Amino acid sequence: MNATMIKEFRLPDLGEGLTESEIVAWKVAVGDTVTLNQIIAEVETAKAVVELPSPFAGVVAALHEQPGTVVEVGKPIVSFEIEDDGAGGSAPDAGAAKREPNLVGYGAVLEASGRPARRARSFAAPAAASPVAPAEPVAPVRAAEQVESKPVETTPAASAPGERPRSTPPVRKLAKDLGVDLEAVTGTGEHGLITRDDVLNFVGGGELPAAAQDLAGAPAPAAGRAPAGGERETRTPIKGVRKFTAAAMVASAFTAPHVTEFLTVDVTPTMELLARLKAGRAFAGYKLTPLTLVSKAVLIALRNHPTLNARWDEANQEIVQFNYVNLGIAAATPRGLTVPNIKDADRMSLMELSSALTELTDTARAGKTSPEALSGGTISITNIGVFGIDAGTPILNPGEAAILALGAVRKMPWEYQDEVTLRQVMTLSLSFDHRLVDGEQGSRFLQDLGTMLADPGMVLAMV
């Protein structure tokens, strides 16, 4: 029998009670012949990114949803043309009953069952009307509402004042990471549920401002140059790491008042020290770079200036002073900018620090950085010098109080012992969160850093 038929595949609940998932990418195109269990799509749920295997063997007849779309569970996402003899794959519709694919294999047989003949109770929406009652606020109006002077929500679905805003754990986590108070966000989801997009829109994550250009210079994903004679502009959907980076940068830039200070330092003695260490036997096999020594100097300087190794905790109205240093290093990776950190870097010897830096960059470049390494940073360094850049105004890694950008080491005419000679010079750019770090503290930290790099022997006077 060669007759064919069209079979739809509806988005299943991929993880215990989910209501929607985002199509990340299609692995097949219309017209492709697929085998049973061949991977046809990548889908992101609130819990995981999973691969969808084809439930049929046949030809892809239609893709109903575009990548990037959030699809409700139960909606058809792809249709297949399959042989009508049952041998093509699976799913001969079990029984004639129409099944609503809400959760699993079977679901409530709505059409067939109807409703109970007796309908004793009617739900006359008892209290739904009362909140609209004029003037008298039932409960104290929350601060956020006063500020925005918004009308009281009349949707019956909106949460009552005092109730925790409805959201999902990943979205609550996102909001926490971005420093967003969910009380202030209006949910657009079902029954006023606050979605990921609501949070991102709240922090203005919808578009990518110039400020969000990462200083570590991660290449823009695939945007590239338009092919000769092609379109004059290329539009790339904002998603994945780019979207997250943008949201994080916007959140950081517009919640933490940034101050950036610059100091240009004659680092010739540090470069000489570096050359000596490299030549010596003790560091044979270790990869030493200016970044290694500057990192060490930062860790030493932080001992005298711990306020830069801190975090502003808006929710609890507290300043969190870290008594350890998890040193973040901005890294350009295949997936974009990431800032993995070295745990307890302050307790490391120079050798350990050197190994940790090498491992961190190798792991990041291979795209294998673990989620653990990406969280919990307390202060960060971005090395823009590797791109030949002198200085910049780095944006704080969200939740941290300071970030240092290293410029390129250049031979420049410089004053040395009252004469102008060629010296190796580097500019340090330090951004800090002015809510908790005053100009004096930031300046003294930067000055100490400069002193150490200009004369490494001064460390003896500092520790």
Next chain:
Amino acid sequence: MFTDDAGKGGISAGGPGNSEDSTRRTGGDLVQLITPEGERVSHPEFDSWLQDVSDEQLGSLYEDMVVIRRIDAEATALQRQGELALWPPLLGQEASQIGSARALRDDDFVFPSYRDNGVAYCRGVKVEDLVRAWRGNASAGWDPFTVNVATQQIIIGAQSLHATGYAMGIQNDGADCVAVAYFGDGATSEGDVNEAMVFAASFQAPVVFICQNNHWAISEPVRLQSHIQLADRASGFGIPSMRVDGNDVLAVMAATRIALDRARHGGGPTFIEAVTYRMGPHTTADDPTRYRDANELEDWAAKDPISRMKSLLDRKGLLTADLENAVAAKADAVAKELRAGTINMPEPQPLDIFKHVYSTPNSWLDRQQEHYSRYLASFGDPAEAASEEGAR
């Protein structure tokens, strides 16, 4: 300090413990009989328990591992296709499950966790019965007494109590069969497992605790749960233990045989730690990349239980095209049977819920059932209901 270092009876210098039996570990440190490269290494104590394992049986152990991996992959795909609510993959743990289950006697009774589908398959559970509960079509997939495998336990470690209780029953009956509890590394942190071990030791019950240490209790690594090796937790209860390479089907089989033999002959309980790795997610609703380093997975992929068995067969000249074809054909057939069985599974009827609550009639339940029948009947004819809807 590991119990291996201690003398008979106890781990402290204070002298022998309360038991006359030694609580030392059998076999020394991690026992491995097949290296990851597929080389057979000899072990003075364990080898004697494998003398009857013929070439043919090696091929059959290989087949079982390949088939159960295929069942696992097919069930995972069925979940992604909306045919199952959930599935807990066992990828990577094939040797631990097949090696131990194949050592059991028919009259031994297994108390498995939700992940022990390889064990259930070996005991003769039908493949569609493996997924029946995961599809939501039944509260349990099979009748425990037809295959001597209890319903898979979802509550972490609770089945260890059932196993110990069953073992105490065996003692009362004067039988020589054994109760076997399967659980994971996380379960050893649970009260139930600890209570079960106390009772098992006190009553010297014929029970074997098989702990598949797959290194992850969902997202909690085993290193955070135990500062000593899990096998050494048993010694605290006075239960002798073994620590074997759980990706080595022969090591697991030998260890299980040692433990079963001890139990049958009045030697009491044994704890086996099979050191393995959960290569997939905790369940299909989990994303291990959020908490686990990709390198770790790579390291364990190199120790894969099936590829090392394949290498062993190859070294012995047993990996013929015939064997490979037969194994592949079997795996394909079983996968097809699973898929068809799942998709064509009859849907449960509302009144089925009353069927397995009590084994004997119960007037209270009968009354509930009658009420519920009348309620269902009130829905009436669907067409009639629809027209009434229209008239409203």
